[in-house]
Amino acid sequence: MKRLYLSKAITKTYSLKKLELHSEIELVTRLINQDHFAFEVLFYKYKNKVKGFVLKFAPSQIDADDIVQKVFIKVWLQKEKLSIDKSFSAFLYTIAKNEIIDQLKSSVNRRIYFMGNNLIADLNIREQSDNTDEQLGLEKKITELIHQLPERRKEIFELSRFGGLTYRQIAEKLEISENTVDTQIRKALKFLREKLKIVRNNILLIIF
Amino acid sequence: MSDQSLSLLKRFIQDDFLSKQELKALKRGLEDPKNSQVIDVWMHDYWNIAHEVESNTSFSDIIAQVNQAYQTRSQEIFWDRKWVKQLQKIAAILILPLVLVSGYLVLSRVDSNLQYAEAIVPNGQKSEIVLPDNTHIWLNSGTRLKYPVKFGSGKREVFLDGEAYFEVAHNANAPFIVNAKNVAVKVLGTTFNVKAYYDESQVETALLSGKIKLLIENRDEIDVHPGELVNISGSQKSVSKSGFNSEEIVGWRNNRLVFRDDTFSNLVKKIERWYDVEIVYDEKLYDHKRLTVELQEGESIDRLMQIIEKTMNINYHINKQKIYIKPKMKS
Incomplete structure (x- = not known):
């Protein structure tokens, strides 16, 4: 029971x-x-x-x-x-x-961390822009893209990156396997990287 | 808290987008001790009016976490002592069993008072239990009863969510108390039925023999006599007394489903529990309707739905565990 x-x-x-x-x-x-x-x-x-x-x-x-x-x-x-x-x-x-x-x-701290170190590690963005507008645009774009993720994937991604839960904790919470968590996060990151690459290129084109 | 920080906090709580700059400002705002009083005032206002939202947190999880915290704590205290540190240098491996034993002692102390058991009867089923004092309890569908594994001296206390029929073994020294929602039924030894489902706004107590008292928060106690049914309903806990037809009240024990002048929504809840189905219908259409139906022992859901179909002029169809009710089309 x-x-x-x-x-x-x-x-x-x-x-x-x-x-x-x-x-x-x-x-x-x-x-x-x-x-x-x-x-x-x-x-x-x-x-x-x-x-x-x-x-x-x-x-x-x-x-x-x-x-x-x-x-x-x-x-x-x-x-x-x-x-x-x-x-x-x-x-x-x-x-x-x-x-x-x-x-x-701690939730605020994790967000700050996500917008900093995680951008570099997760999304292959090498350095933070000195240009405030460009940086703000990027942050907004990432938030938008996260919202475009399928509901379940978004939930898993946010629990991991913003909720600070380990893969195992997420797996237990959502009653799924750790493998599924891992796959979903990989897919989310892949999506974000690909979309961001396009955005970055566009921005570069505009600047140069 | 500055207005700006407070508005940042509110936006953060509402999942609005905050830039890294804004997040950092919010972080500073939260950490500034000058702000704590403003936050406190803001939050405290809401504490007093916070409405209840069903929480799935289980008590057993909390006990498990508390035990874990104690274990960690007792280990911390342990490691702080000098002689332990000396010992640790000499033979760290000897300490491990000590820690385990202390953890075990803490654990067993914490658990020793938890002697309650729980009887859970799912929808579509019924059950009977006998308590250690020889009290018999019949549990109707969708009912949970929490009871002590062993009765202590003094009162005998159980907790009910749902419907149950009690035959309480007489014991003048130990009153038997049924806690059901906002009502407690206090008895010495007697036979009665209590209906107090968590999702219904009323508590219904019917006394067949003996004598019971009803205790309601902030109210005088109510004496109930045999043949009386007391209905306590709504948040106002308005009390009404009436007689009852015993077949209607305790027919469920003989596997007979009886509705007597029941509201449609009550009827739906009963059927859902009795047959473990879900009924989908438009509440607005049938709110005002009342129904009286008596079924023979063990009647099928089809038979019942056919009766309702005729008396209420509806169409229904059953799909797996769901029953859909619609108004009959005019032909």
Whole structure:
């Protein structure tokens, strides 16, 4: 049976304020005391909210579920910072916010790297142009060309170059073989190189 | 954050094209501590209104990752100690088993409290389970039930998504609690049916014998008496009580599919679960329709669709697991 089903089973486990059922304070107290069950109940109660929050701030190459996972791992690892006087929601927000900002930073870094070193290595572009307009035109053209890739190939290429995932991670995520990932990326690069060669030649023609 | 950086960030999030120059400006903006408060304000506003989006993250994955983190952590602490470094110089190979043992201890500690099991009944099937306390539970199609492998002292607690019929073994010292969506059913020992599918907006509890209490967040508890059906619906959790026809409520246990004045969308959901099919239809056309159908034990989907075809004046065709419903053409 797929594990996927498990998560839904108690998705809507509510804390009940009456009688001996779990109030949020009780859950937080239990969580501070390393209680797994309380952790699980809080997880099901908040995971969908965290996902909705993350989606608002995540560009397409960032996997929202992946962030949700990281957030709750941190909730458990940092539960000592919790206190029953402070709201769990505020604690969760801080962790989620920091995780998103971290991911955004590394995402921006990967883009910069892609526009720099990767252009040289991946696309056989030997040196960066000193001419800002020409450089900007090239960057725009590459982005356009990536958008022209077939949907699946584009997804694999972006996960690799912008998402920073290894071939194996991509293979697992998309449930395909590593070989397929490799082939798709080769095809994407071949396409980009060929199209860019034409663009470069055109630019050269105009200049000279 | 300067307006410019914030607008760069917004464009980045929306997958807009950013030049390398702009990316670098954004990188500086994100790293500048002066900006963190502005980002915080911007994000915090949204936190309070963020709507829920179903996340596929599973709890077991998180536990696995936590265990891994602990292992790495315990190793780090280990390697930092001086005597270990000495030992390492003398005989690095001796340490490995120690690390493995400490990792194992951490692992087993983390797992020891997780004693819940999960019963999952796919669409098109039904199932029966007996809990360690001799409580019998019948599970209808498309239902998941989470229950403890071993009951501790005190309450007996299970979690339900879907529909189940309970015959709870009496134990005055340990109330039996069914958590279903936003409602908890608390019982000592009794027979009742709970219908609380995740994708439906209502929770329906019908009591056949004994006595139960319904606990709803921020509400007074509700006593339910035998022969009563309590329907809690919508986000307002409006409560209505009525009687019920026991065949309609628990007919599913005898493999009989019964609809009584059901809305069309409810009917569709029931059929989809019961026969494990997908029904494709235009919701607008049939929203207002209500239907009463009683099928004999084990009736085929064809028979049911023929009845619906006649009563509702529709055409249907079945293709593999899909059923397409269209209004009947005038001839």
